[in-house]
Amino acid sequence: xxxxxxxxxxxxxxxxxxxxxxxxxxxxxxxxxxxxxxxxxxxxxxxxxxxxxxxxxxxxxxxxxxxxxxxxxxxxxxxxxxxxxxxxxxxxxxxxxxxxxxxxxxxxxxxxxxxxxxxxxxxxxxxxxxxxxxxxxxxxxxxxxxxxxxxxxxxxxxxxxxxxxxxxxxxxxxxxxxxxxxxxxxxxxxxxxxxxxxxxxxxxxxxxxxxxxxxxxxxxxxxxxxxxxxxxxxxxxxxxxxxxxxxxxxxxxxxxxxxxxxxxxxxxxxxxxxxxxxxxxxxxxxxxxxxxxxxxxxxxxxxxxxxxxxxxxxxxxxxxxxxxxxxxxxxxxxxxxxxxxxxxxxxxxxxxxxxxxxxxxxxxxxxxxxxxxxxxxxxxxxxxxxxxxxxxxxxxxxxxxxxxxxxxxxxxxxxxxxxxxxxxxxxxxxxxxxxxxxxxxxxxxxxxxxxxxxxxxxxxxxxxxxxxxxxxxxxxxxxxxxxxxxxxxxxxxxxxxxxxxxxxxxxxxxxxxxxxxxxxxxxxxxxxxxxxxxxxxxxxxxxxxxxxxxxxxxxxx
Amino acid sequence: xxxxxxxxxxxxxxxxxxxxxxxxxxxxxxxxxxxxxxxxxxxxxxxxxxxxxxxxxxxxxxxxxxxxxxxxxxxxxxxxxxxxxxxxxxxxxxxxxxxxxxxxxxxxxxxxxxxxxxxxxxxxxxxxxxxxxxxxxxxxxxxxxxxxxxxxxxxxxxxxxxxxxxxxxxxxxxxxxxxxxxxxxxxxxxxxxxxxxxxxxxxxxxxxxxxxxxxxxxxxxxxxxxxxxxxxxxxxxxxxxxxxxxxxxxxxxxxxxxxxxxxxxxxx
Numbered sequence: 032x033x034x035x036x037x038x039x040x041x042x043x044x045x046x047x048x049x050x051x052x053x054x055x056x057x058x059x060x061x062x063x064x065x066x067x068x069x070x071x072x073x074x075x076x077x078x079x080x081x082x083x084x085x086x087x088x089x090x091x092x093x094x095x096x097x098x099x100x101x102x103x104x105x106x107x108x109x110x111x112x113x114x115x116x117x118x119x120x121x122x123x124x125x126x127x128x129x130x131x132x133x134x135x136x137x138x139x140x141x142x143x144x145x146x147x148x149x150x151x152x153x154x155x156x157x158x159x160x161x162x163x164x165x166x167x168x169x170x171x172x173x174x175x176x177x178x179x180x181x182x183x184x185x186x187x188x189x190x191x192x193x194x195x196x197x198x199x200x201x202x203x204x205x206x207x208x209x210x211x212x213x214x215x216x217x218x219x220x221x222x223x224x225x226x227x228x229x230x231x232x233x234x235x236x237x238x239x240x241x242x243x244x245x246x247x248x249x250x251x252x253x254x255x256x257x258x259x260x261x262x263x264x265x266x267x268x269x270x271x272x273x274x275x276x277x278x279x280x281x282x283x284x285x286x287x288x289x290x291x292x293x294x295x296x297x298x299x300x301x302x303x304x305x306x307x308x309x310x311x312x313x314x315x316x317x318x319x320x321x322x323x324x325x326x327x328x329x330x331x332x333x334x335x336x337x338x339x340x341x342x343x344x345x346x347x348x349x350x351x352x353x354x355x356x357x358x359x360x361x362x363x364x365x366x367x368x369x370x371x372x373x374x375x376x377x378x379x380x381x382x383x384x385x386x387x388x389x390x391x392x393x394x395x396x397x398x399x400x401x402x403x404x405x406x407x408x409x410x411x412x413x414x415x416x417x418x419x420x421x422x423x424x425x426x427x428x429x430x431x432x433x434x435x436x437x438x439x440x441x442x443x444x445x446x447x448x449x450x451x452x453x454x455x456x457x458x459x460x461x462x463x464x465x466x467x468x469x470x471x472x473x474x475x476x477x478x479x480x481x482x483x484x485x486x487x488x489x490x491x492x493x494x495x496x497x498x499x500x501x502x503x504x505x506x507x508x509x510x511x512x513x514x515x516x517x518x519x520x521x522x523x524x525x526x527x528x529x530x531x532x533x534x535x536x537x538x539x540x541x542x543x544x545x546x547x548x549x550x551x552x553x554x555x556x557x558x559x560x561x562x563x564x565x566x567x568x569x570x571x572x573x574x575x576x577x578x579x580x581x582x583x584x585x586x587x588x
Numbered sequence: 589x590x591x592x593x594x595x596x597x598x599x600x601x602x603x604x605x606x607x608x609x610x611x612x613x614x615x616x617x618x619x620x621x622x623x624x625x626x627x628x629x630x631x632x633x634x635x636x637x638x639x640x641x642x643x644x645x646x647x648x649x650x651x652x653x654x655x656x657x658x659x660x661x662x663x664x665x666x667x668x669x670x671x672x673x674x675x676x677x678x679x680x681x682x683x684x685x686x687x688x689x690x691x692x693x694x695x696x697x698x699x700x701x702x703x704x705x706x707x708x709x710x711x712x713x714x715x716x717x718x719x720x721x722x723x724x725x726x727x728x729x730x731x732x733x734x735x736x737x738x739x740x741x742x743x744x745x746x747x748x749x750x751x752x753x754x755x756x757x758x759x760x761x762x763x764x765x766x767x768x769x770x771x772x773x774x775x776x777x778x779x780x781x782x783x784x785x786x787x788x789x790x791x792x793x794x795x796x797x798x799x800x801x802x803x804x805x806x807x808x809x810x811x812x813x814x815x816x817x818x819x820x821x822x823x824x825x826x827x828x829x830x831x832x833x834x835x836x837x838x839x840x841x842x843x844x845x846x847x848x849x850x851x852x853x854x855x856x
Contacts (some may be wrong), residue, residue, distance in 0.1 A: 070844035074837075108805075108812070112735045125815070136816055143832035144840070194742060194751060195824070288847050295843040299836055307835075308816030309828050314809070315751050316742045324746040324824070325756025325764065331829025410614060422826045424757045433691070450821035 044114030049069040063285040064265035064278035068155045070292055074148035077296040078141045079251065086240065093129050095190065095236030097229040105314050114192075114317035117232045121191040121312055136304035138339035142184050143309075144300060146332035149177050157374070157407050160395035161264045164388065167378045169257045172250050174375050179247050181332050186239040188310075192232055195310070197318030198327045200231060202340070209359030227320060227457055264394050267505030269498045273393045328575040331418075339366040342441045366417055366445075370410055377406075384538045387509035398467070401460035402542045408456040409449035416445040457544075467503050470495055472549045480583040497580055508543055512536065617708035641711025644704055648685045657715055663689070670781065671718020677777035679705045681770070691761030692784060695769065719780045726796060729773035729804035737805030740798055744789065752809050752822045758785055768810060772803045 046052045064071075095117040102109050104119070106126045124131035140551040152172060152183065156162050162170035189196045204226050207218040223230035259345050262276050271277045279285055303309075304346040315324065343362035348355050381403065382388060419426065420441035446522065474492035481489050514527035514536060527536060595601060597766070645657065652664035654701030667675070678684035682696035700708065709721060742751060750756045752768030762785045767775065779799055782788035820827040 046616060065848050067841070067844040067848045070848065071841075074840050074844075087680040108734045108738060108808075110735060111738065132816055139828075140832065140836065143828065144836045147832050147837040148840070151841075194746075292843065292847055295847075296840060299715040299839050299843070303831070303836055304817075306817040307820055307831055308814045310825070311814065311816060311819075311822070314812075314822060316738050319739070322742045322746065324742065325748055326750050326754070326824040326826070329827045330825050331832060334826075334829065425823060425826045426764055428755060434757050434759050 059280065059282035061259070061281040061285075062276045062278045063281060064263055064271075064276060066266050068159075069263065070289075071148055071152040071155050073289060073292055074296055075152055075154070075256075076146055076251065077293045078145040078148060078300070079247065080105065080293075081141045081297060081300060082138060083244065083248075084144060085134045085141065086244070088134045089124060089131075089138060092115070092124050092131065093190070093236075095233045097192065097227075097232050101192065109313060109316070112317065115232070117192040118312070118317045121193070123461050125313065133301075136307075136309050138187075139298050139309045140307075142187060143330065143332075144296075145381055146180055146184060146330075149173075149180055150332075153177065153374075154407070154411070157377075158395075158397040158404055159264070159266070160391060160400055160403065162560055163391040164377050164378075164382065165261055166257075166392050169254055170378055171262070171375055172254050172257070174371055176247060176250050176254065178371065179243055179250070183239060183243045183247065184330055184332055185237040186243070189235050190232060191312045192237060192318050193310075193312040193320055194315035194322060194324055195312075195327055197227065198323060199329055199333075200227065201320075202329075202337075205359055206363040207536060209356035209363065211355055211360070212353060214356075214360075227318070262392065264392055266394050267396065269501040271393060271501070273391065276392070288337070308323045326428075328422060328425070328569060334421035335370075335414050335417040336363065336367060336421070338423070338441065339363070340416035341423060342417070342420050342438060342445065362413050366413070370414055373410065377403075381542065384535060384542050385509040386512050386539075391506065396502070398460040398463040401457045401464070401545060404460050405453045405457040409453040412452040413445060413449040416441055416448055420445075461544070461546055468546055468549055470499075471503055495563075504548065506545070506548060508545065511543075512539055603762035637707050637710045638714050639713075640704075641707035643707070644700065644708050645711055648699065649708070652686070657712060667712050668715040668783075669718045670712060672713040672721045673719040673777040674781040674783070675707055675709040676710045676721045677774055677781060677783055679708060681774055683783070692763055695765055719777075722773060722776045722780070724793070726767060727776045727800065729772060729800055729807065732797075732799070732800045734804045734808055736798070737801035737803070738809075740794065740802050741805050744794065745802065749788075750823060753806050754821065754823050767806050770806065772807060775799075775803045775806055800850075 042052075059286050074418060094116045098116045099113055100116050100119050101110050102114055102119050102122065104110070104123055106122055108124065121135075124135055126132070146260050156170065156173070161472060181229055185199060189203075204218050204222065207221060208214045210217060218226075221231070221234070222228045223234075265271050265276060265278065268277070290357075316322075328334065339360065339362035344360055346357040346361075348357065395403075397407075420437070423437040423441065426432065433462045474494045477493050479491040481491055483489060512527055512535070514523035514532065525530065589617075645653075646655070649657070649667075652660060653667055654660050654664075657667040663832070675684075678693075679700050680698055682698040682700070683693040685699055686691035686693045687696070698705070706721070712718075713720060741749075741753070745753070748756050748758060749767055755766035756764045758764060764786070775801055778786060779789040779794060779802070789799075791799075814822075820831065
């Protein structure tokens with residue numbers, strides 16, 4: 032009792048001064064929909080928090096300096112070797128700082144998980160159409176965060192000044208230099224002179240520990256605030272509409288779950304760091320500009336860039352007194368430009384094609400947007416080919432494939448495989464739609480075969496239950512553009528005229544291609560399995576979940 | 589002396605003196621300069637061993653390399669002058685006799701015993717010299733500088749063999765093999781003779797002392813513990829990325845599925 036009174040006293044004290052009770056109450060009663068894929072974004076947030084904590088620990092010992100020192104630490108094989116202070120201090124963290132290697136490995140694994148989870152989260156948002164209005168801005172912020180994460184990771188990978196770091200920096204320099212006209216200057220400014228110089232590590236350090244994490248933190252805050260303000264999307268289901276949010280309130284359900292999930296993330300990273308070695312810099316040795324190891328790869332989130340560089344033919348021309356290094360700047364900018372640029376443009380392109388300007392809070396099932404899903408898989412395939420090509424020497428070595436064969440496979444596959452992936456995915460989606468339609472029309476097969484008195488055998492089916500029905504019928508198509516409805520002789524509206532209008536009409540037909548749902552008004556089936564019958568049969572379904580149906584203010588529109 | 593005095597004006601005396609002095613100078617020259625190479629070779633080739641080697645060569649090697657080790661165009665190189673070191677490397681690593689013609693001959697259990705290998709090596713050495721098999725002292729890593737060895741390995745070898753000698757790929761189906769099983773003698777011989785696609789690192793490029801440092805690094809890095817846990821093959825970030833995706837992300841997805849699963853009536 033005294034504890035309760037003490038809490039009450041503290042609460043009153045705070046509320047009298049901050050007037051926060053009302054805001055906190057709204058916060059605690061905020062409803063979050065539940066689906067496993069909604070936790071992918073939380074993996075990113077929690078790995079980021081762990082990155083900040085472990086990174087802070089590492090800064091206490093790391094020396095961002097390229098001053099030459101002779102190593103005298105406890106890693107015997109490198110004793111007496113000349114190296115940069117950055118590399119020596121990383122060795123020191125790994126071998127002489129208590130818990131240093133563990134924290135370093137947690138930091139690196141967390142960076143890998145951070146980027147992997149960004150990819151998974153982005154894929155989830157894309158395939159469920161969760162980027163649609165009103166969430167386009169958050170989608171764009173996400174793409175910027177992905178890009179920032181790539182740079183943050185690259186710079187972190189470069190800091191220890193080991194052999195791999197230097198190789199990564201050399202490629203960074205090469206890509207900068209390949210930019211037409213300004214490239215040489217940019218590389219010169221970044222490195223403060225010829226490669227590698229003595230400035231790059233301190234410069235990357237301040238970018239890595241202050242500037243980029245600050246930007247990421249700011250954008251993550253905006254990202255979460257927008258998500259909170261616009262409310263989370265939800266998966267289709269019984270009682271879930273475009274104007275409500277069905278789920279459990281923040282307190283206690285969501286807080287307990289998300290808190291547990293943080294500990295899962297930390298546990299996974301701690302386990303990985305305890306049992307699996309990552310980036311053994313002492314084996315790579317200090318950076319030496321004339322040395323290079325076989326199997327020098329970037330961390331995986333840079334793999335696609337590496338692959339496109341490896342794949343591209345060695346085209347380099349001298350024109351107008353300048354060297355145009357197409358062999359570097361085209362593969363460095365074009366493929367990732369297609370992926371990120373395409374992802375950024377797509378929500379707006381889709382709106383223009385479909386003319387659908389309405390808000391969407393209910394997620395699409397991937398099969399119900401066959402073209403979007405197929406495009407997404409095509410992009411993933413495109414990225415995946417480049418990614419695999421980035422590891423082509425490892426693949427060649429371990430699978431006994433000649434190196435140039437892997438390069439030629441990639442050169443063909445980056446064009447052909449996405450097209451095949453598009454066609455196959457679209458067919459699969461339409462096939463799944465047919466299956467859905469079949470379920471709605473004929474019900475679920477029970478496996479019971481009944482013999483009628485007349486000797487006829489019939490197969491028994493039962494109607495789909497309410498929950499499944501809500502999922503199956505969640506599909507909505509945008510209204511057709513006016514020109515498609517325009518009767519003969521009518522003049523189409525301005526937006527649909529001319530070449531651009533023709534293109535839009537054609538794209539509309541591609542994007543909205545789908546198998547129509549069975550007509551729910553029962554004209555012509557008459558087989559007892561129409562939708563009315565399905566809906567009427569369901570009386571034994573569980574009622575709405577406790578705590579659900581709270582529409583969270585009810586002001587979605 | 590009267591015997592010499594009596595014949596000192598014999599017509600052949602002048603020629604004899606010249607011949608005697610030439611032999612003397614020649615012998616002295618041989619002793620001072622050239623003798624050490626053959627004298628330091630541990631392969632004390634005698635005619636019996638060479639004869640045994642020749643028989644083995646005719647059985648196992650001559651099909652491709654020719655009856656007189658002269659080589660067969662388009663099939664196998666001539667072996668005259670390659671030296672005993674090359675033979676010992678190829679045969680003791682099992683690369684020769686080759687199972688088939690290919691871009692690269694893989695390491696496999698040797699077909700010949702060590703003494704048979706030395707016999708074939710002695711036979712090839714007798715055909716035209718070349719680098720001999722290094723002595724135990726030459727490949728000893730006692731007192732070698734492992735740290736310098738790592739630097740030298742990274743600068744000269746890692747570009748193909750990877751930073752710990754885990755191997756790497758080359759063009760046209762060739763590859764730089766993993767050095768996890770190579771003996772010090774084999775590593776020394778490989779540097780000396782440059783087998784397959786490997787360049788020769790002669791004693792001017794990499795001094796004998798540096799060769800011993802490199803051997804020390806290659807052989808000792810294998811036993812170096814992995815303080816960070818499972819090594820993931822020590823082949824760079826590719827396997828780390830696989831673990832991040834297939835291990836970490838997969839585990840987190842399972843955790844998310846478990847956390848959001850509807851547990852009976854508790855949630856409903």
